[in-house]
Amino acid sequence: MYAKFVKRFLDFFFAVLLLILFAIPMLVIALAIKLEDHGPVFFRQERTGKNGKVFKLIKFRSMKVDNDVHDFKCEDKHTKVGNFLRKTSLDEIPQVLNIIKGEMSFIGPRPWITDYYENMNAHQRERVEVRPGITGLAQAKGRNGLTIFEKINYDIHYVKNISFREDVKVILLTIGTVLSGKNADAGKSTIKNELDALKSQGNPSLIEERI
Numbered sequence: 001m002y003a004k005f006v007k008r009f010l011d012f013f014f015a016v017l018l019l020i021l022f023a024i025p026m027l028v029i030a031l032a033i034k035l036e037d038h039g040p041v042f043f044r045q046e047r048t049g050k051n052g053k054v055f056k057l058i059k060f061r062s063m064k065v066d067n068d069v070h071d072f073k074c075e076d077k078h079t080k081v082g083n084f085l086r087k088t089s090l091d092e093i094p095q096v097l098n099i100i101k102g103e104m105s106f107i108g109p110r111p112w113i114t115d116y117y118e119n120m121n122a123h124q125r126e127r128v129e130v131r132p133g134i135t136g137l138a139q140a141k142g143r144n145g146l147t148i149f150e151k152i153n154y155d156i157h158y159v160k161n162i163s164f165r166e167d168v169k170v171i172l173l174t175i176g177t178v179l180s181g182k183n184a185d186a187g188k189s190t191i192k193n194e195l196d197a198l199k200s201q202g203n204p205s206l207i208e209e210r211i
Contacts, residue, residue, distance in 0.1 A: 003130065003162045011106055011131075015099040022093055029060055029090060032081045039065040042094060047111035050131045055103040057111055060091040069113065069188065076187050089178050095134050107167045108133030109155035113191070119198040120152075127155035130162060137166075140173035148194035 030041040043061040046054050062082025069076075078086065085091035098104040104111065111132035117125065138146060138154040146154070158166065 002164055006164070007105065007162075007167070008102070011099050011104075014106065015096040018093075019096050019100070022096075025090075026093060029081075029085070029093075033061055033079070036079050036081050037065065043091075045069070046114055047132070048114050048117040048128060049103055049111055050128060052117060052125065052128055054114060055098070055111075057104075058094045058097055060085055060094055062086050062091045069191070071188075075189070092134050099134075103131070105131040105133045107136060107158075107170050109136045109158065110139060115195055116198065119195060121201065124152050124156075124198075126159055127152055129159050135170060135174045137170055137173075140170045140177055143177060144190055148197050 033039070033041050040061055043059045043063065044056045045059075047057040049055045062078055062085045064077040064079055067077045082091070095104055099106065108131050109127045117128065120127075136155060137158040138151040141154055142150075158170070
Protein backbone atom coordinates (compact mmCIF):
# COMPACT_ATOMS: atom_id res chain seq x y z
CA MET A 1 0.00 0.00 0.00
CA TYR A 2 2.72 2.48 0.99
CA ALA A 3 5.03 1.83 -1.96
CA LYS A 4 2.26 1.81 -4.54
CA PHE A 5 -0.01 4.67 -3.44
CA VAL A 6 1.17 6.70 -0.43
CA LYS A 7 4.78 7.04 -1.58
CA ARG A 8 3.72 8.16 -5.05
CA PHE A 9 1.32 10.76 -3.62
CA LEU A 10 4.00 12.13 -1.28
CA ASP A 11 6.52 12.22 -4.14
CA PHE A 12 4.19 14.17 -6.41
CA PHE A 13 3.04 16.59 -3.71
CA PHE A 14 6.52 17.49 -2.46
CA ALA A 15 7.98 17.62 -5.98
CA VAL A 16 5.42 20.23 -7.02
CA LEU A 17 5.97 22.13 -3.77
CA LEU A 18 9.76 22.16 -4.21
CA LEU A 19 9.43 23.22 -7.84
CA ILE A 20 7.51 26.29 -6.65
CA LEU A 21 9.81 27.05 -3.70
CA PHE A 22 12.99 26.61 -5.73
CA ALA A 23 11.78 28.50 -8.80
CA ILE A 24 13.94 31.56 -8.13
CA PRO A 25 17.09 29.64 -7.05
CA MET A 26 16.72 27.46 -10.14
CA LEU A 27 16.54 30.56 -12.31
CA VAL A 28 19.71 31.94 -10.70
CA ILE A 29 21.53 28.64 -11.27
CA ALA A 30 20.33 28.52 -14.88
CA LEU A 31 21.63 32.02 -15.53
CA ALA A 32 24.99 31.21 -13.93
CA ILE A 33 25.39 28.13 -16.15
CA LYS A 34 24.42 30.05 -19.27
CA LEU A 35 26.69 32.99 -18.54
CA GLU A 36 29.75 30.82 -17.97
CA ASP A 37 29.97 29.14 -21.38
CA HIS A 38 26.66 29.87 -23.17
CA GLY A 39 25.91 26.14 -23.38
CA PRO A 40 22.64 24.37 -22.50
CA VAL A 41 21.37 24.78 -18.94
CA PHE A 42 20.21 21.19 -18.54
CA PHE A 43 21.92 17.86 -18.98
CA ARG A 44 19.75 14.97 -20.16
CA GLN A 45 20.93 11.39 -20.21
CA GLU A 46 19.39 7.95 -20.63
CA ARG A 47 19.20 6.08 -17.34
CA THR A 48 17.66 2.78 -16.25
CA GLY A 49 14.38 3.23 -14.39
CA LYS A 50 11.81 0.97 -12.77
CA ASN A 51 11.70 -2.57 -14.20
CA GLY A 52 14.58 -1.72 -16.54
CA LYS A 53 12.66 0.90 -18.49
CA VAL A 54 14.93 3.61 -19.89
CA PHE A 55 14.09 7.29 -19.31
CA LYS A 56 15.81 10.66 -19.72
CA LEU A 57 17.15 11.96 -16.42
CA ILE A 58 17.45 15.73 -16.18
CA LYS A 59 20.03 17.65 -14.15
CA PHE A 60 21.65 21.06 -14.22
CA ARG A 61 24.66 20.77 -16.52
CA SER A 62 27.88 20.63 -14.50
CA MET A 63 30.20 19.46 -17.28
CA LYS A 64 31.58 21.22 -20.30
CA VAL A 65 29.53 20.78 -23.45
CA ASP A 66 32.01 18.43 -25.13
CA ASN A 67 32.33 16.08 -22.15
CA ASP A 68 31.59 12.43 -22.99
CA VAL A 69 30.81 10.10 -20.09
CA HIS A 70 31.81 7.07 -22.18
CA ASP A 71 35.23 8.44 -23.12
CA PHE A 72 37.42 6.95 -20.40
CA LYS A 73 40.66 8.24 -21.97
CA CYS A 74 40.27 11.61 -20.25
CA GLU A 75 38.76 12.77 -16.97
CA ASP A 76 35.45 14.64 -16.71
CA LYS A 77 35.67 18.30 -17.61
CA HIS A 78 33.66 20.29 -15.05
CA THR A 79 32.72 23.92 -15.34
CA LYS A 80 33.39 26.29 -12.43
CA VAL A 81 29.67 26.56 -11.71
CA GLY A 82 29.41 22.79 -12.13
CA ASN A 83 32.01 22.14 -9.45
CA PHE A 84 29.91 24.11 -6.96
CA LEU A 85 26.70 22.41 -8.02
CA ARG A 86 28.26 18.97 -7.63
CA LYS A 87 29.69 19.64 -4.18
CA THR A 88 26.34 20.94 -2.92
CA SER A 89 24.21 18.44 -4.92
CA LEU A 90 22.23 21.37 -6.35
CA ASP A 91 22.65 19.89 -9.83
CA GLU A 92 20.06 17.28 -8.79
CA ILE A 93 17.19 19.77 -8.29
CA PRO A 94 15.68 19.44 -11.81
CA GLN A 95 14.99 15.78 -11.11
CA VAL A 96 11.81 16.91 -9.37
CA LEU A 97 10.50 17.06 -12.95
CA ASN A 98 11.30 13.35 -13.35
CA ILE A 99 9.43 12.73 -10.10
CA ILE A 100 6.36 14.65 -11.27
CA LYS A 101 6.37 12.60 -14.49
CA GLY A 102 6.41 9.39 -12.44
CA GLU A 103 9.87 8.30 -13.63
CA MET A 104 11.58 8.79 -10.27
CA SER A 105 10.99 9.08 -6.54
CA PHE A 106 12.71 11.13 -3.87
CA ILE A 107 13.98 7.94 -2.24
CA GLY A 108 15.16 4.88 -4.14
CA PRO A 109 18.21 3.33 -5.82
CA ARG A 110 20.05 5.88 -7.95
CA PRO A 111 19.33 5.59 -11.68
CA TRP A 112 22.60 4.63 -13.35
CA ILE A 113 23.57 4.80 -17.00
CA THR A 114 22.22 1.83 -18.93
CA ASP A 115 25.64 0.14 -19.14
CA TYR A 116 25.29 -0.93 -15.50
CA TYR A 117 21.96 -2.71 -15.98
CA GLU A 118 23.22 -4.46 -19.10
CA ASN A 119 26.04 -6.04 -17.09
CA MET A 120 24.06 -7.06 -13.98
CA ASN A 121 22.87 -10.56 -13.20
CA ALA A 122 19.24 -11.35 -12.37
CA HIS A 123 19.74 -10.90 -8.63
CA GLN A 124 21.40 -7.54 -9.01
CA ARG A 125 18.60 -6.33 -11.27
CA GLU A 126 16.23 -6.56 -8.32
CA ARG A 127 17.41 -3.04 -7.47
CA VAL A 128 15.21 -1.68 -10.28
CA GLU A 129 11.97 -3.17 -8.98
CA VAL A 130 11.06 0.26 -7.58
CA ARG A 131 11.34 3.78 -8.98
CA PRO A 132 14.88 5.16 -8.80
CA GLY A 133 15.48 8.04 -6.42
CA ILE A 134 17.31 11.33 -6.08
CA THR A 135 18.90 9.72 -3.05
CA GLY A 136 18.90 6.20 -1.72
CA LEU A 137 20.27 3.96 0.99
CA ALA A 138 23.58 3.49 -0.84
CA GLN A 139 24.03 7.27 -1.17
CA ALA A 140 23.14 7.79 2.47
CA LYS A 141 25.59 5.11 3.58
CA GLY A 142 28.65 6.36 1.73
CA ARG A 143 28.02 7.44 -1.86
CA ASN A 144 31.03 6.68 -4.01
CA GLY A 145 33.09 5.57 -1.04
CA LEU A 146 31.35 2.20 -1.43
CA THR A 147 32.18 -0.53 -3.90
CA ILE A 148 29.70 -1.21 -6.70
CA PHE A 149 28.66 -4.44 -4.98
CA GLU A 150 28.10 -2.68 -1.65
CA LYS A 151 25.93 -0.11 -3.44
CA ILE A 152 23.86 -2.83 -5.08
CA ASN A 153 23.46 -4.71 -1.80
CA TYR A 154 22.20 -1.59 -0.04
CA ASP A 155 19.80 -0.91 -2.92
CA ILE A 156 18.37 -4.44 -2.81
CA HIS A 157 18.05 -4.18 0.96
CA TYR A 158 15.99 -1.02 0.46
CA VAL A 159 13.79 -2.65 -2.19
CA LYS A 160 13.02 -5.57 0.12
CA ASN A 161 12.32 -3.33 3.12
CA ILE A 162 10.64 -0.31 1.54
CA SER A 163 8.47 1.57 4.04
CA PHE A 164 7.76 5.06 5.32
CA ARG A 165 10.14 4.42 8.22
CA GLU A 166 12.90 3.35 5.85
CA ASP A 167 12.42 6.47 3.73
CA VAL A 168 12.66 8.74 6.79
CA LYS A 169 15.83 6.92 7.79
CA VAL A 170 17.38 7.48 4.35
CA ILE A 171 16.46 11.18 4.38
CA LEU A 172 18.08 11.73 7.80
CA LEU A 173 21.23 9.85 6.79
CA THR A 174 21.39 11.73 3.49
CA ILE A 175 21.39 15.11 5.23
CA GLY A 176 24.53 14.16 7.11
CA THR A 177 26.16 12.72 4.00
CA VAL A 178 25.49 15.82 1.90
CA LEU A 179 26.75 18.14 4.64
CA SER A 180 29.97 16.15 4.88
CA GLY A 181 30.61 16.65 1.17
CA LYS A 182 32.51 13.36 0.99
CA ASN A 183 32.51 11.03 -2.05
CA ALA A 184 30.01 13.21 -3.90
CA ASP A 185 31.32 12.85 -7.43
CA ALA A 186 31.52 9.61 -9.39
CA GLY A 187 34.11 10.49 -11.98
CA LYS A 188 34.87 8.50 -15.11
CA SER A 189 37.49 6.43 -13.33
CA THR A 190 34.87 5.33 -10.77
CA ILE A 191 32.34 4.49 -13.49
CA LYS A 192 34.94 2.56 -15.49
CA ASN A 193 36.10 0.57 -12.46
CA GLU A 194 32.51 -0.26 -11.48
CA LEU A 195 31.60 -1.40 -14.99
CA ASP A 196 34.77 -3.47 -15.23
CA ALA A 197 33.88 -5.13 -11.91
CA LEU A 198 30.38 -6.00 -13.13
CA LYS A 199 31.69 -7.31 -16.45
CA SER A 200 34.25 -9.53 -14.78
CA GLN A 201 31.97 -11.17 -12.23
CA GLY A 202 33.05 -14.76 -11.84
CA ASN A 203 29.94 -15.87 -9.97
CA PRO A 204 26.53 -15.18 -11.56
CA SER A 205 24.92 -14.88 -8.13
CA LEU A 206 25.72 -11.96 -5.85
CA ILE A 207 26.23 -12.89 -2.22
CA GLU A 208 24.77 -10.10 -0.12
CA GLU A 209 27.13 -8.58 2.40
CA ARG A 210 25.87 -7.84 5.85
CA ILE A 211 24.32 -4.35 6.03
